[in-house]
Amino acid sequence: FTDFSGNSYHATQGTSGFQPKFDLNQFGSNAGIKFDGTDDVLNIPNGLSLFRNWDQYTVQCLVKRGRLSQQETFLNFIRNNGTSMRFHIYVTATGIRCSFRKTDAGAYTSTPEYASNDLNPHLVQVTLNPVNWSVYFYVDGVFVSQTAMESSGSTDNTDLYAVEIGRYLGGAYFNVLVNGVSINQSYSDYATIQAQYRGYKQRGYL
Numbered sequence: 001f002t003d004f005s006g007n008s009y010h011a012t013q014g015t016s017g018f019q020p021k022f023d024l025n026q027f028g029s030n031a032g033i034k035f036d037g038t039d040d041v042l043n044i045p046n047g048l049s050l051f052r053n054w055d056q057y058t059v060q061c062l063v064k065r066g067r068l069s070q071q072e073t074f075l076n077f078i079r080n081n082g083t084s085m086r087f088h089i090y091v092t093a094t095g096i097r098c099s100f101r102k103t104d105a106g107a108y109t110s111t112p113e114y115a116s117n118d119l120n121p122h123l124v125q126v127t128l129n130p131v132n133w134s135v136y137f138y139v140d141g142v143f144v145s146q147t148a149m150e151s152s153g154s155t156d157n158t159d160l161y162a163v164e165i166g167r168y169l170g171g172a173y174f175n176v177l178v179n180g181v182s183i184n185q186s187y188s189d190y191a192t193i194q195a196q197y198r199g200y201k202q203r204g205y206l
Helices: 190-203
Strands: 021-027 030-034 042-044 057-065 072-078 085-091 095-100 122-129 134-139 142-148 162-165 176-184
Touching: 021 057, 021 176, 057 072, 057 085, 057 190, 072 176, 095 122, 095 134, 122 190, 134 190
Parallel strands: none
Antiparallel strands: 021 030, 030 176, 042 162, 057 122, 057 176, 072 085, 072 162, 085 095, 122 134, 134 142
16 A cells, blocks of 8 residues: 655555455545455554654545444554554444544544444544644544543654554454545635545545
8 A cells, every 4th residue: 555655654464354445436436455354464664654743634535434333443653662553544333533642642632433333434634723623523524523632732752652553452353345545734614625525526536
């Protein structure tokens, strides 16, 4: 899963039996990476500076469920001690959510749930506002919620432990499909979010 940022944060899987499938026509005419929910996972190893000393960010992912009415993880950015998440996008049996921490020692906070239980593609957009230290959560270009972080100031001065796509903390595997992930070290206002969503609609991929 190639990183186009130039940072070489490529998500890989060296064991052939654990590799997800490159599946055509999953996002309209565009392909997705399909995780089987049994043993498929892509990993980005430790040493990533994502969310390190950041006071704003925008994360987007174009994803969909592989099965109905299940809790599934799309993205899990693992905090430095390797025991929990720093940033997490997932679905419950009934909706889509994002969870996050400001610091690795800080509180685990979740956005309200966006009601959804279908097999359709969804563009999930999450952006942190450095002015009021609130996370704004959008699904398919529609504003869902504003959730305050625990306090202001930058995120932890530590690298991530790792990133997992299709698995949570080395444990459960998930039946999900991922078309793409975008991470930007800036806040996106509503007009920018809408422009990003229109761009996806025109292209058909992230």
